[in-house]
Amino acid sequence: MQPFEYTRATAADQAVAVVSADPGTSFLAGGTTQLDLMKDGVLRPERLVDITGLPLGGITHTGSAVRVGALTTMEELAADGPLRERLPFVRESLLLGASTQLRNMATIGGNLLQRARCRYFRDPSVPACNKRAPGSGCAAIDGIHRMHAILGTSDHCIALHASDVAVPLVALDAVVHIQGMDGTRSVPLTGFHLPPGDTPHVENVLRHGELITAVEIPLLPEGTRSHYLKVRDRVSYEFALTSAGVALLVDDGVIREARTALGGVGTVPWRCRGAEDVLRGAPPTADTFRAAAEAALEGARPLPGTAFKVELARRTLVRALETVAGASA
Template identity: 70%
Template structure:
């Protein structure tokens, strides 16, 4: 890790100004991704701006939405009463996302901005990485690619977005509140991420001097059922091979509303609009769930190391639709 300047910002405007004044500066919050990448030599910012003292803590319910400060930790959000009562899908995604130690450090804003776990991106000795060096190629396409993406992927990049929480929040149409040099703006999380086949080197719409200040999560109707299923190689402290966030509103065996997103298979948290379209108004049956899963994965782009993820993602989605709906056959 190379030497860097350290500055502690005291308020949001100061943090934005410090970022705007230095195009190579980076922010430091929980540090669970930032410091790893600096130790690996992937990121080498000349200045770190500590934002942990900014007034971006706190969880507040406002009518039918939950407002979460960007510096709230994963563990704090998982322990919130409203999350436990109204957002079980979010709570499950948090508790399955990391160890207790990491959840006590990692912030919600940082989780949404975490970088890919692609081994080629994280190894500066590998020259072919369009994320680190645009135009250089993608070593993962020809290399070991078991933990890589099949949705939003192409020969340009198959790096996986690893967040569990972002998958649940994408399904719920969460909003991201952003502060920048020219003011504030709000972006739907479904529009916040960019697919790697378009811009491998740029993963979100966030500009350099902008900060996530909070996340707004719409609360589902009381009749909604939801859950998050994560399939992985081991039962703890492991990234998803495939995951599914599902929320359903049912009436006498008919699906009135469906929200579906997939993780572990996309270059960004993947909202499954095709599945939602097929599920809405349809009977809650395994046949319906299977059709929705097939539609979700029809545009998958695979290499030999990732081909297994297509049927795995289908089975993961069908299983979680069965679990949430109570349909077992």
């Protein structure tokens, strides 16, 4: 690991000012991904500003939303009673996303900012990685890419966004609150992460020095049922091959509200609006769910090693929908 300077921030505006003034300075929170990348030589910050002492944690409930401080840990959010009752698929995604030890360290803000799990991105001895070295190529396209994306890819990058909790959050239209040198702003999570296009190294809309301060999670109408299903190679802690976060409000045999998103398949957390359009106003039947799954995977661009994900993702979504519909019956 490259030597670096370490400081502890005492106020959010101070932290923002210090990081904004120096391209070689980064924030440090839970560090569960960042420190690994530093040890591997992928990230080489000259200075880290520790923000863990800032008052950016806590969970606040209102009548229509849950506001989660960016430094709230995954475990703290998973343990929140009202969230478990109203948005169980958020809790399920947290519990399936990491071991207990990691959940006690990893923060919600940091989870949204976790870097790609691409083996080529994380290995500096591989020269071709547009995300790590813009313009160098993408070794994954012609290499081993079984754990890579099939939606939102480009000819420059197929790296997967691996967050579990981002899947239900993007389905819920969560909003990310940000503080920077020019003040504060709020960005819908659906527009926070950026697909690779021809600039894979630009992963989100944050400007250097901007700090996530909170995530606001809208509540769904009373009676809505939700579920997060994660398919992986082993039951123990592992990244998703495919996952689905779904929520349905079924009334009088008709789906009145539907939220769907996929994980394990997209370069960003993948909102399935086409599937939602199929579901709303339709009966909760096998035919409806299969049609929704077909719509969700429109535009998929699999490579030989990821071709299996197309049908697996469809089946994952169908099974999640069947689970929720059964609970709503």
